[in-house]
Amino acid sequence: MKKPSLLDRHLLAANKKEIQLIERRLFLKGTFSMGALALLSGCDLADNETVNRMLHGMSRFNDEIQAKLFDVTRLAPEYAPNMITQPFPFNAFYARDAVPIVDASTYHLELLGLIRDKKSWTLKELGELPQVSQITRHVCVEGWSAIGKWGGVRFSDFLQRIGADTTARFVGFKCADDYYTSIDMATALHPQTLLALTFADKTLPTEYGFPMKVRIPTKLGFKNPKHVMAIYVTNTYPGGYWEDKGYNWFSGL
């Protein structure tokens, strides 16, 4: 900034009080409009474009914080069989009688995107891969939680086997009920992330996602897609059914 000349300085000194008053008034005007904004009802605040942008911006910021907090070696707690929740709750964006029925005999898991071997997988082929199981807590974004036992293929093993580009940023899932979601690669490679084929040691029931559900005990329930028909690896942000409606994308536990 230019240094004020002698004359300027003289003028500034002479009008110091007036200038301070004007500055003070401008400042107060600012605080009053902010105060007025805060006084608006919750409904008006939610409809305000600036507030909305700010809230979405904070949600993106929280995605980054969560990605930094995420430790791929930290395991979700596992529980004893007697702690399993019975009956395990059914939850979807539709009623129980609208659950999609997937024909096991024609099912093919499709692979898309940054994957070397895009051959699709039948249920039988998935079942022949090494299987692991876990008793973990499913935490819903609504607040409730339930403990269940899932078994299936460790997702990181599967990604290695199919030659997925594990340096890519996202893994996306498409489901038989038109549900879709996506996760970060770090979570995809977490040792407890499974392509679940069983629930409570039995073939995955229809209401819990037959024929295959991606079980991720380090994510909220809605990031655990059911009836998964296709998996894709990408660097383009894929979003998700609930995420596109305003739920936080990372949603890690």
Added chain:
Amino acid sequence: MKSASTTKAVVHSWPVRLTHWVNALALLVMVLSGWRIYNASPLFDNFRFPETWTLGGWLAGALMWHFAMMWLLIFNGAIYLFFGIITGRFAKRFFPITKAQLFTDFRLASRLTLKHDAGTYNTIQRIAYLGAIALIALLVMSGLAIWKPVQLQALANLMGGYEGARLTHFVAMSLLVAFVVIHVFMALITPKILLSMITGNATIAANAKSSPSGSNIPSTESGDAL
């Protein structure tokens, strides 16, 4: 009420006032959005908050408010605590708390003659304010445990696991809201004290200013007896 024994003094410096009101705004948003989040899956079958008292419109909106405002609550609270500790304000205003003084103040309060003066806290105020600070700290800790029960497992275990943290969060919220209701009521019936948290100034007893513990200064010159 200007007399020889009263003096005008700054009882709340600007960092205290600023953090107090930012905290009030942050807590208002946290509580109202939290009530909407609670309603999505009530801990108690027969209890829900009236939807008109909540913020966010629906679960996703309430979650966005809650997880945006938590940063303001945490950073503002950290500044307040840092300021209170390094300036010695906490040591001077909140301590000492003695059993004898508490007993005396309870007796005075039961007769509605306990002094509730600007610039000095009686023992009941000291305990209430420290309790509110502790409740907010507990809300932040249980909230983080609910948010990150896997990454912050040690904290979640301390809170009784995921479900324990939910219950802790709810109970701490309820107690804090009870505090706020009483606090606002007390502030409204003693406008001098409410104003001192806005302007920073109050007319106080001259001897109160230099007293290390102004909890129960026998003075009839100033202050509304409560």
